[in-house]
Amino acid sequence: MEQAFLDMIDEHQQIIHKVCHIYRDTKEDQEDLFQDIVLQLLKAYPDFREESKVSTWMYRIALNTAIAIYRKNKVPLDFKATIPESLHPADSTPVSENQERMFQALRSLNQAEKAIITLYLEDFSYREIATITGISENYVGVRINRIKQKLKKILN
């Protein structure tokens, strides 16, 4: 079982990296969250029936973990501020300026908005987003429109 689980995490690890990147500000916190998510996935793995897509299952657990686990409140980062090079994870692929701008904008959203827009950006249908979040498809549409407007203001 461990080998199959490892293969799955290896193949889909970008999901976990992206969730960690928008839910935590520092490299240390991102590493902690990565480990938390992997452990929650491992716990949930025996019940994973492959009725849903692996990515749906992983996003559900990853977002749930990122939101539910206690983190200390920190002073919010100014999304326009330049991130010092030293804060970029040394073992990470360097992200482009545009991508860093995107991550900073996404980090400025609240926890629930981050979850909804993450799924939208990943091209999940409204129906799938509704299933993962537990809200109706109509309400997903309403929320996505509001978040898009908010992001437009932040990015332009």
Add this chain to the structure above:
Amino acid sequence: MDINELKSNWQQANIGTKNRDELRTMLAIQDHPRLTRIRIKFMIEVVLLLVFLATYNNMFDGSEKPIWVHALLIASAIGYVATDILGYLALRNPIQADNLKTSLHTLYQKLHRIHLFSLLSSFFYGVSLLLFFTSSAGDYPPLLVAGMALTFLLLIYLLHRSWASWTDQIKETGAYFEGESNA
């Protein structure tokens, strides 16, 4: 940057890669360092309580105190440890349901209960200790007792703040998903 550009940036983003050895090591640990730190804190508290329960009778003239004070002290110490364990279990199992809305709702209710239990058990434990030290006349100077009472109140307040910052985070996010039913 428009929304399509944002989508394309998101889907192309490739941030960090862990090799199989790193992932394997992560799985071998089986417990998060954060949980290990909390478990160590709980174990220290439990050991200190056990040491206190084993020695208080001789060290603080326990034989001169009424039986009901002993019973209260032991019951409150057990209650305190029990809420510690409940808190640890909640930290280990943050995912409560298949979707975010239900999971956060259930987690919030659970944390809210543990928060209350935790405050009550700490208060009960503090009161029991004070009763123990004041249950026979002329035991300790009133100023010392007042100082102890204030210290307990401060500790209980700090405990409340620490629980409240977690439950508030969950409540706030849960309320966003609940917004539909409130609209």
